[in-house]
Amino acid sequence: MSKQKQIVLAIPPEAAYISLARLTASGLANQLGFDMDAIEDIKVCVSEVLNETISTSSDIKEPITLCFDLTKDGFEVLISRDMLQQSALFTSETGQFALSILETLMDRVILSNDNAGTICLSKTTGRSVPHG
Amino acid sequence: MDSTSVFMNTAKVKVLKGLSIGKDSSFYAQDQMKQLEGICMYQFSIDRETDAPKMVLTISGEIDLFAAPEFREKLYEAVSDVSADVVLNCRDLSYIDSSGLGILLGALKRVRQNSHQVYIRYLKDSIKKLFIITGLDKAFVLEDVQ
Numbered sequence: 001m002s003k004q005k006q007i008v009l010a011i012p013p014e015a016a017y018i019s020l021a022r023l024t025a026s027g028l029a030n031q032l033g034f035d036m037d038a039i040e041d042i043k044v045c046v047s048e049v050l051n052e053t054i055s056t057s058s059d060i061k062e063p064i065t066l067c068f069d070l071t072k073d074g075f076e077v078l079i080s081r082d083m084l085q086q087s088a089l090f091t092s093e094t095g096q097f098a099l100s101i102l103e104t105l106m107d108r109v110i111l112s113n114d115n116a117g118t119i120c121l122s123k124t125t126g127r128s129v130p131h132g
Numbered sequence: 133m134d135s136t137s138v139f140m141n142t143a144k145v146k147v148l149k150g151l152s153i154g155k156d157s158s159f160y161a162q163d164q165m166k167q168l169e170g171i172c173m174y175q176f177s178i179d180r181e182t183d184a185p186k187m188v189l190t191i192s193g194e195i196d197l198f199a200a201p202e203f204r205e206k207l208y209e210a211v212s213d214v215s216a217d218v219v220l221n222c223r224d225l226s227y228i229d230s231s232g233l234g235i236l237l238g239a240l241k242r243v244r245q246n247s248h249q250v251y252i253r254y255l256k257d258s259i260k261k262l263f264i265i266t267g268l269d270k271a272f273v274l275e276d277v278q
Contacts, residue, residue: 015197015198015200019194019196044227044229044258044262095230097230098230
């Protein structure tokens with residue numbers, strides 16, 4: 001994907017701000033022309049990553065950074081938080097639910113092992129997971 | 133119909149201290165809601181049908197990590213002593229994430245301890261999709277009754 005625009009959002013690592021990130025993600029997805037189902041998918045997935053990021057490392061006070069790269073055929077969001085231990089993510093029962101949701105609804109999910117604890121989600125326009 | 137209704141603004145937890153869901157009680161945090169427009173809110177009400185052997189709980193709004201602690205407490209309290217099947221009416225539930233799904237699963241385990249079942253009605257397609265992805269459509273009974 002070739003980057004066209006980038007929007008960066010930094011939020012405190014608190015559950016109260018997840019809805020703000022969700023709203024931002026859905027707004028950008030709508031602007032890019034995703035259909036309603038895909039917008040819902042993106043909204044859910046951004047939220048799930050933030051849930052895990054916040055609930056598995058509640059002692060870390062550094063903000064969570066969401067970097068949305070908008071491209072002509074979709075978007076990519078990099079969610080990162082310093083000192084985040086990737087190995088602690090998606091291990092609980094709800095974490096397993098979250099991982100299943102991410103892997104199903106997004107085109108690509110990458111958990112990197114760098115110090116910034118970055119999780120990359122990407123989705124291209126024109127693809128949403130049909131309802132069951 | 134014996135009806136109990138609770139409107140909860142989860143961002144103002146202190147307002148809810150001492151509140152318990154019981155017969156003939158009600159709560160409406162309109163002022164607090166106005167202060168927090170756009171921030172996560174959810175409603176949770178209980179309608180117990182006397183003409184059917186099921187407890188009907190109505191869940192609406194958005195259940196996310198922020199709402200989860202309060203939602204967990206109230207839902208578990210509602211199903212703790214139930215001696216009937218439980219119906220969750222989700223017609224107006226607009227959003228739920230994995231933390232909310234985990235709470236629903238916890239409630240199911242409690243209800244099953246008394247050999248009863250949890251029925252989930254009127255799920256929106258986007259939410260039903262999450263139940264299918266996580267396999268929870270096999271654990272609960274999903275209904276689309278009219």
